[in-house]
Structure formats: C-alpha cells, structure tokens
Amino acid sequence: MNTMTHAPNSLISSDRVEGTNVYNGEGEKLGSVDCVMLDKAKGNVAYAVMSFGGFLGLGEKRHPLPWQTLNYDEGKEGYVVNMTKEELKSAPTLDVNEYDRLADRTYGASVFSYYGQTPYWTPIA
C-alpha cells in the first residue's frame, strides 16, 4: 500500500483501487470496485469491475466499467462516474462467475459503446 496522490502523472496501486467506493455525480454511492481487469499483452487497463451492496436488487451482479469513466474525487475518497442510478440499471452486467466474458470482444464492444468510450484494444492513432 502507498499514500500517493492522484496528480496527472501519478500512479495508483491496484490494491488501493480494489474496494474503493464509486459515486455518481449527485454523490449517491453506486457501489465499490471489486477489481481491475488488465490486458496482459497490451499492458493496459481494460475495466474496473464494480460490485453492489444489493440495494438495486441486482444481487451478485457486477458492472464492468471502462477504466476511463472513473474519476477520482479526493474529497469523497472514491471514484465518481457520470451516471445516474437509472442509467446504471440499464448498463451491462456480469454474474460473479462470468468475468471471462470480459475478454470477449463482442461483449466488450457493447460495454464500451454503452459508456460512449473507445475500447481498450483500439490502437492509439
């Protein structure tokens, strides 16, 4: 563990990301980060996988979020994503034993499309 800040050039350790709360822009807690999914070959971060306390009635569902949708808020000591709870209800989900679906490019494309982001495997122009 470390205590570094989140300046533009800074680094964050994986074990600090795991367990960090995720809020929406209205300050409502959406869930917390379960883990980060890494693309081994390309060396980039594919997803943060968010888990819920079940308050949305989703039980053990997970939400894969494109890494770039997460913005750290020092005051909240958590990540903020620009999404209402209603929008989150329609977002792609996974069961806890379905993490390998994340490596499927068709499923992945649907996730990145939902959030209006460029897929992690797209070469940088």
Next chain:
Amino acid sequence: MNTMTHAPNSLISSDRVEGTNVYNGEGEKLGSVDCVMLDKAKGNVAYAVMSFGGFLGLGEKRHPLPWQTLNYDEGKEGYVVNMTKEELKSAPTLDVNEYDRLADRTYGASVFSYYGQTPYWTPIA
C-alpha cells in the same frame, strides 16, 4: 476472482496478479507480486512491484518490474522473469514506504533502462 486463462487476448484481474509467485528462468523463486501500479491518466500498467521473503537479505525492499518483463507460466502458476538472483541483487529497489518514487520519471527511466524496456509513458509509434 475469476478463472480465466492467459491466452493472448485474455484479461487478468488485479487481485489474481497480487500474491502470484515470481520465478527466474532456472525455476528459482525470486519473490511474489505485491501489487500492480497503474497509470490512471494513460490507462496502462506501469509496474508490477515484487516483494521478497527476505532470503536475499533485502528485508522489506521491493523491486519494481516493468510489466512486460513478466511472463505467466501455467505449469508454475506464477510469473517468470528472465533474470538471475545475482542480476536481481543489482536491480533498482524501493522501501515499502517509497512507492511514490515510482511516479518520478527519472527513477522510472532507471528502472526501465535496467531491464532494457521502453518506459510505460512512451507513446506507441
């Protein structure tokens, strides 16, 4: 946690990387992965930070390794790096409370240079 394999296009979860053993090419255990350091802005993996059991007399020292130096070996259920124990003794180290040094580009350049790798912040041509 998940059970996915390490095929070229596959993803790996951060919590599976943490704690995974690291071996050299001779099969000697060098240490284990403490955590992975992520570049938040660029969305890539900067380092795997390896810790030791102290058998090299390094106490609580950590070794930052360029992510691309780690190759997963299914048989060993661990990562293999192409480095002898002697080479590791000369490698850059950190104290456990010095992880923020990893964000320093001068220090970072020395690490990537030691392992003959391109720094994580270098744009892809």
